Amino acid sequence: MDVRGKPLWKRMAVDSGGTGRPPALSPAAGLRTALAVLDLGMVGTDSSRRAVPSAGATHPYECYVLTRDDASETGLYQADPGRRTCQLVSRGPQVAEALCQAALALPDGGAVIVLATRPWLSMRKYGDRGYLYTQLDTAHLHMNLVLAADSLGGRVVLRRRPPGLEPLVREHGECAEVHSALAVTALSAGHSPDPGPPGWVVRDARRHSPRQQPHWLERICWESLVTHPEGAAAGHPGAFLHLPMTVRSTGRAPLVPQTAFSRRRSATAFAPGTVETRDVHGTVDRAISVLDAVLPGEAPPYATLVMRQDDDGGDDPAWPAGLTIRWRPGLPDDSVTEAFMAQPHLAGTSAVLLLHAPTASLIDEAGGSGLWTVLFRAGALAQAVYLEAAQRGLSVTGVGGFDSERWKRLAGLPADHDVVYAVAMGVDTPDVPKLDRLAVAYAQNERS
Ligand SMILES: Cc1cc2nc3c(=O)[nH]c(=O)nc-3n(C[C@H](O)[C@H](O)[C@H](O)COP(=O)(O)O)c2cc1C
Known part of the structure; x- marks a missing residue:
């Protein structure tokens, strides 16, 4: 979008875009499983920091959950760990079909958690180096979620750069790139989340989240990453397909005990x-x-x-x-x-x-x-x-x-x-201000 022809004042205007509060949903078992894993592996217990590190605390990624509801329909939810909100953004056969293409099956009472990078969130702070940080940050998170699911007694199948999911996440974040997915089974008995609301607010936002155009700066960042214009996803560095890996927990102690996650x-x-x-x-x-x-x-x-x-x-x-x-x-x-x-x-x-x-x-x-x-x-x-x-x-x-x-x-x-x-x-010291860390900034009306 060429913004140069517009008066500067008009460019600064914002509108809420919202049309009322989307109706609340009661999460089914699969979504509750995913939210328990996100609580341990992404959100963390300390309100001043998330469960994973991130260069400059930019956390340049989005998190989606695919799971079945009580009517056995497969839905796509977008999870925001900062606000602890989870929004249903799509539901229907296209979601189930995308899972098939990614060679991922939805376990009973389980879910598939997909991470998509949004490189500009780091690149706007660090320039080209931000793409390196985007990849490292997201790998930190993916690993942490795999280990969190394992420590809660779930069995995990992980996929890196799976095909098929791109159209789903792009619809809600045009300049986003699918990084990885993990399918997690229902958690073991002691860890299964309560049937009540898990402290997250879940809403049906299908009619309430109008598609937002990416910021022109985000689009410029995104386009700067395309190294081979002939292929769509293949245009971005590292288009790749990995065979699924399975992390089995049967009969062994978790790879990492739960206490480690909150101490990090x-x-x-x-x-x-x-x-x-x-x-x-x-x-x-x-x-x-x-x-x-x-x-x-x-x-x-x-x-x-x-x-x-x-x-x-x-x-x-x-x-x-x-x-x-x-x-x-x-x-x-x-x-x-x-x-x-x-x-x-x-x-x-x-x-x-x-x-x-x-x-x-x-x-x-x-x-x-x-x-x-x-x-x-x-x-x-x-x-x-x-x-x-x-x-x-x-x-x-x-x-x-x-x-x-x-x-x-x-x-x-x-x-x-x-x-x-x-x-x-x-050797530890008492905390001093960490210069590259500022609070994760939510701009007003930031797409989440
Ligand atoms: C890829 C990456 C690069 C980082 N680079 C630096 C760095 O150069 N200097 C530094 O002091 N901390 C660095 N950090 C740590 C972050 O500043 C830290 O994760 C962030 O401030 C959030 O704090 P927390 O990890 O305690 O939650 C980095 C973290 C990651 C994941």
Whole structure:
């Protein structure tokens, strides 16, 4: 839309677009299952932060739930974790058909949770780097939801970039890209949500949410991502189809206990000092095993752990296979701050997990899946690190503001690799203001 011909004042005008309050619905069993998983894995218990980290707290994604109602009709709901509202936006055979195309079945009493990215929410703050953060943030969330469902006793089938769902979510968010889906069965007995309203407000918004045109800035962001104009979805980086993976909970303890989810937080700074090597070791080791349980048979991301302290020998068994350790006790704070793009609150970090990949695998001129796959695994592993660190009282934060070349030199990484993500670990400090974190801003009339 060309807005330049309009008087500036007219461009600033807004209208509510609403036509009264949509009628309330009573959620059926499948929706209650999904909302219980979202409560644990997305919303969290602390009103000041969500259950997952996000670069600059932008949370650049949308969440949809597909499930059957009491009349056995399949509906598409859009869930807003901030407001704890869930809106029925579509119902009918087209929703069931989309599930078929995605090769996902609706379990009895269960649901399919779909995540769609809205890259501009991060790109408006970080420019092109925001697309990296969008992918990492959404991988964090996807992994957390899989682990939350598992810890509530559900069995999960997960799909990455499934086909068929795009038209459903695009109708409600034109500049959105389907990231992943997970089908979750009814939860085990002790965790099944009460039949009453789960603290969420559920409404039938089919006649009340007129389709909104994306903001022209959002459209420009979206169009800037199209690298291969000949294909629609294939035009965006990483169009890809993955076979379903199943995470079975039968007969084993949850991969992550429920208590870990509410303890998760990002460190706002690190105090100078050293941490127990065994805590870092145990955290990274366990995170790699959890990722392997969720994505069996897939190679974990290349990972190098920089330890800014001497090897204290410990009584630990071997470090996990595939993880490279660099002992760097003399690494000055100034070098760390510079390599973290002048973020002084990260200077005191005791250990840095660098996730990296061959540059060639990240640059796929044919619009393939390399970049997307690397970023998915990096974000998913980092989420497992957060959850394990939370249980050990190890302070941790994901870091997207890093200088890849500097870290390559400091850690002796292969010259033909790039760092895609870093996770800093260390000694906790009392909270200080975290500069990149502002409250998630809801603009008036923001589409949700
Ligand atoms: C992809 C990603 C990149 C991040 N980059 C940084 C960073 O460069 N510096 C930093 O201090 N925190 C960084 N964070 C942490 C966020 O600031 C933090 O998640 C956000 O403020 C919300 O806080 P919470 O995780 O405690 O909920 C990053 C988080 C993610 C997921």
